[in-house]
Amino acid sequence: MSSHKGSVVAQGNGAPASNREADTVELAELGPLLEEKGKRVIANPPKVWEGRWRVIPYDVLPDWLKDNDYLLHGHRPPMPSFRACFKSIFRIHTETGNIWTHLLGFVLFLFLGILTMLRPNMYFMAPLQEKVVFGMFFLGAVLCLSFSWLFHTVYCHSEKVSRTFSKLDYSGIALLIMGSFVPWLYYSFYCSPQPRLIYLSIVCVLGISAIIVAQWDRFATPKHRQTRAGVFLGLGLSGVVPTMHFTIAEGFVKATTVGQMGWFFLMAVMYITGAGLYAARIPERFFPGKFDIWFQSHQIFHVLVVAAAFVHFYGVSNLQEFRYGLEGGCTDDTLL
Numbered sequence: 001m002s003s004h005k006g007s008v009v010a011q012g013n014g015a016p017a018s019n020r021e022a023d024t025v026e027l028a029e030l031g032p033l034l035e036e037k038g039k040r041v042i043a044n045p046p047k048v049w050e051g052r053w054r055v056i057p058y059d060v061l062p063d064w065l066k067d068n069d070y071l072l073h074g075h076r077p078p079m080p081s082f083r084a085c086f087k088s089i090f091r092i093h094t095e096t097g098n099i100w101t102h103l104l105g106f107v108l109f110l111f112l113g114i115l116t117m118l119r120p121n122m123y124f125m126a127p128l129q130e131k132v133v134f135g136m137f138f139l140g141a142v143l144c145l146s147f148s149w150l151f152h153t154v155y156c157h158s159e160k161v162s163r164t165f166s167k168l169d170y171s172g173i174a175l176l177i178m179g180s181f182v183p184w185l186y187y188s189f190y191c192s193p194q195p196r197l198i199y200l201s202i203v204c205v206l207g208i209s210a211i212i213v214a215q216w217d218r219f220a221t222p223k224h225r226q227t228r229a230g231v232f233l234g235l236g237l238s239g240v241v242p243t244m245h246f247t248i249a250e251g252f253v254k255a256t257t258v259g260q261m262g263w264f265f266l267m268a269v270m271y272i273t274g275a276g277l278y279a280a281r282i283p284e285r286f287f288p289g290k291f292d293i294w295f296q297s298h299q300i301f302h303v304l305v306v307a308a309a310f311v312h313f314y315g316v317s318n319l320q321e322f323r324y325g326l327e328g329g330c331t332d333d334t335l336l
Ligand SMILES: [Zn+2]
Pocket: 098, 148, 152, 298, 302
C-alpha cells in the first residue's frame, strides 16, 4: 500500500482519468511532500527529484524505506535520481547526520592512511610488511566508511539501489573488522608466526562468512537488526581468543603495557556500545520523534565506529613502536 503511494509520488500525475479520484486522496495524504501555493495543493506535483521536495513523515514512506519507526518525521521521499540523492547531502533530513559522520570519517582515514603510507620507514625493519599490514587496516576503514556514506546518500533512490548499497555497507563493516585484525595480530604475535597465521586465517574465514551472510536479501530488513548487530559483534569479539592467548603467554602486566590492551579494550567498549545502541535503537525508542534529525542511535553508532577505528590505529601504532624498539625484537627465549 505504502509502496504504491511512493510510486504515485515518483510518477507525478500521469494516471488515467478513472484513477484520478483515488490519486487525489493519496496526494492529499502526501500533503507535506507537495509545494503549496497559499492553501491550494498544486494539482500537478513537480517530480520530486527535479529539485523541490519536502521531508515526509514515516507513515507515508514506501515499505522499502521504512526502517526505524521511532523516527517519526523528516524522511526524504523516494527520489529515483542519483543527482537528487547527492544534492540531498546538503539538506536536513533523517539521513543527514548518518551521511556526514561517515563522510568526514572517510576523509580523516583517507588522509591518515596516505600519511602513514608515505611516512618514511623510521625503524629500518620490515618496511614492506609494515606498509602491507597498515595498508590492510586503512583499506578496510576507507572502504567501510565510503560504502557507508554512499549507502546513506542513495538509500532513498529506489528499492533496488538501496538493497545493493546496503549489502556493500554491511560488507564494508566486515572489511573494517578484518583489516583491523591484521596489524594488531602482526605486531602482537610478532615473534610467533604460526599462531599469527592461524588467527589471521580464522578472522579471514569469519569475515568472508559475514560478507556472504550480508548478501542475503532479508539481512537488511528491520526484523534482522539484532541479527546484524550479532554477526558483526561476533566477528569483532573473535579477537577475545588471541587476546587471551597473548595475556596467558606474556602475563597481564606485559599485555596491558606492551600489548596496548587498555586501548584495545577501550576500542572494544566503543564498538560494543555502538552495536548495542544500534540494535536497541536508543535513545529514540524512549522519545519517539525527538531524535528524527540529530542524535538518533545510528548516528551515535557511526561516531563510535570512527572513534573506535582511530583508537585502534593509535594502539597498533604504539605496539609497532615497541616491536621496533630496543626490547621489542625476537630472541630465542621469547615466546611471542
Ligand atoms: Zn550506517
